[in-house]
Amino acid sequence: MGVAVGVLALQGDFHAHLTVLQHLGAEARAVRLPAQLAGLAGLVIPGGESTTIGKLAEAYGLMQPMRNLAAQGAAIWGTCAGAILLSRDAHRAQPLLNLMDITVQRNAFGRQVDSFEAQLHVPALAAGKDGSSRTFHAIFIRAPMIESVGPEVEVLATLPAGEIVAARQGRLLATAFHPELTTDARFHELFLQLAGK
Ligand code: GLN
Numbered sequence: 494m495g496v497a498v499g500v501l502a503l504q505g506d507f508h509a510h511l512t513v514l515q516h517l518g519a520e521a522r523a524v525r526l527p528a529q530l531a532g533l534a535g536l537v538i539p540g541g542e543s544t545t546i547g548k549l550a551e552a553y554g555l556m557q558p559m560r561n562l563a564a565q566g567a568a569i570w571g572t573c574a575g576a577i578l579l580s581r582d583a584h585r586a587q588p589l590l591n592l593m594d595i596t597v598q599r600n601a602f603g604r605q606v607d608s609f610e611a612q613l614h615v616p617a618l619a620a621g622k623d624g625s626s627r628t629f630h631a632i633f634i635r636a637p638m639i640e641s642v643g644p645e646v647e648v649l650a651t652l653p654a655g656e657i658v659a660a661r662q663g664r665l666l667a668t669a670f671h672p673e674l675t676t677d678a679r680f681h682e683l684f685l686q687l688a689g690k
């Protein structure tokens with residue numbers, strides 16, 4: 494049986510993450526209640542709307558149990574809205590987990606380019622299926638950017654203009670884009686590696 498991981502399933506595109514993780518052999522389950530965090534080696538917080546996810550997580554009593562899960566050494570990966578939840582500051586009054594030493598700017602890429610795709614150079618990823626590159630095709634949807642990172646945080650990817658869009662702090666991972674919407678599972682593999690350690 495694969496590593497036990499959860500996907501926070503309050504709002505947003507949690508189902509796509511579950512599908513990829515199950516395909517990779519993980520024992521992946523949807524998390525809606527604190528008791529469902531028990532025994533998990535990792536948790537994905539999906540994209541969606543970060544204020545909504547945070548308010549629902551507070552209402553369901555999940556905020557402190559998710560912090561406790563991280564303190565116990567589980568891997569936690571936030572994609573897009575999930576990355577905002579992991580941050581310590583998003584410049585708005587909204588519930589945050591304050592787990593990663595990053596600050597974010599929501600909807601950082603402007604209305605006219607709400608959504609875009611980019612080829613990212615990600616040295617931390619294994620070479621692609623063709624064996625030749627560490628580029629990752631990234632889909633951004635009303636994405637945040639990571640505007641600052643603390644000393645413990647490793648920057649994993651930037652856009653050509655320098656905006657940070659992926660970062661790691663120990664077993665915590667933040668991506669501003671949506672790997673679950675592509676067929677390239679290398680970020681999910683990286684997350685499962687972090688969860689398996
Ligand atoms: N714009 C959303 C937010 O600020 C995030 C978008 C997404 O997760 N795709 O919460």
